[in-house]
Amino acid sequence: MIRGRALGRRPVPLWLSLGVLTLAALVVFLPGPGRQVEAVGSRLLAPLQAGVSQVIGQVLGAVELVQRAGQLREQNRIYREEVDRLQAEMVRLRELELENHDLRNLLGLRQQEPPGEMVAVRVLARDPLPFVQALTVDGGSDQGLREDQPVLTWRGLVGRIVEVQPTTARVLLVTDANSSVSGRIQNPDSRATGIVRGRNDDWLLMQYIGQQEVVQTGDLVITSGLGGVFPEGMPIGKIVQVRHRPQDLFQEALVEPAARLGHLERLYVLTTTGAEGRVGAGGDGDR
């Protein structure tokens, strides 16, 4: 066996390595042809990523099912009770909807626009860097996806699209430190607004809440629609802790995201919203 004599043991010539690094730097700062290569790469790798994440998801699902077999009976009973309760609630809400409709007609208000069209996408992968909270999904410009479109689950807001390829797109999660959403607290005593920012962990931080506002643990935080990216009324999360210090100008609240961001599989991209065309650029915080 040879050590130190094979062809691969030769150090890479300095001019070659510097040439490659210079080329890479040019591609980073002058994107163009790089995007085309990336598009081809994404198209080729997306099926592999889909296959791997699907297999892993199924294996983990099967393991969890076996582990939780004992709890399923009890959970089933709780769900049945919940279904009964929700059915009763639905009847009551239908009545309220009719009443609301009548009152709107009486007041001459126009009907609120429908939430818009949604495209279902599946999560393929997470960003390889630990400090970037972003996902790759299996929908792209071919499906009508565009940058800055909101992404959600039935539980609540997940994030927004930051990059689109023909068949894939990257979603920046609300938990990313670079994400901020204009939020409103849903509390009968307070309609306070603030900026909900990611912290690169499982939680969100709602900042710039006025000192005089009433904020309580358990309050729901929804999108305010002021930022221009996210339409109004999408659940962001629930307040789990409030930091109120008299010497500060503002209050802060720790928010638990409504969407279970650690268990994302199927997501929905809001391709058209009721807010589109009404809310201009230059909002106060959606990023």
Add this chain to the structure above:
Amino acid sequence: MGIANIPNLGSLAPVRPRRSPLRALLAVGLLLLVAALFQTSVALYLPATAPRPDLVLLVALAWGFLRGSGEGFLAAMVGALLLDCMGSTPFGLQVLAFGLAVLVVSGDGRFSTSAARRSVGAAVAAAIVHLLILAVLQMRGWEPLWPVVLVRGTLPALVADAALLPVVYALLRRLPEPAADPLLGGD
């Protein structure tokens, strides 16, 4: 018995089969792909705060320690291209960061002499990759919360990288070595 009938015993001596280096290159290419898929797809199922090792970087580094900086650099370029296609950072940034890290760590062989040095080398390379990517992202308008990303992202990754490098190195050692040149002899 004529001289032609005397058996040539030398020709019966056991001959070590020559193994193709191409097979090893294909194997490391496949390993880079698997590492990239694991780094992105398995990460989906990990909590946001769990340490996330740079598996692709580890494969490229271990290959460089085993086969020299030439093949290590090539592996780093292939792995970084895969990550560039799978990630949301600007295209080419991983190639730039990986290339620089592998050049620094496996360039003069100072980190390849012992297991402990190789682990330190992995942590140094990962630190170069993370810091360079963060710096470039900041230059492009991203606003990283430095304490948060360093404490929650980079530091756990460096520790995981240093711990995992011996495993990856041992795995890659099992791949066939390039066949010995008969003129130079083996060791």
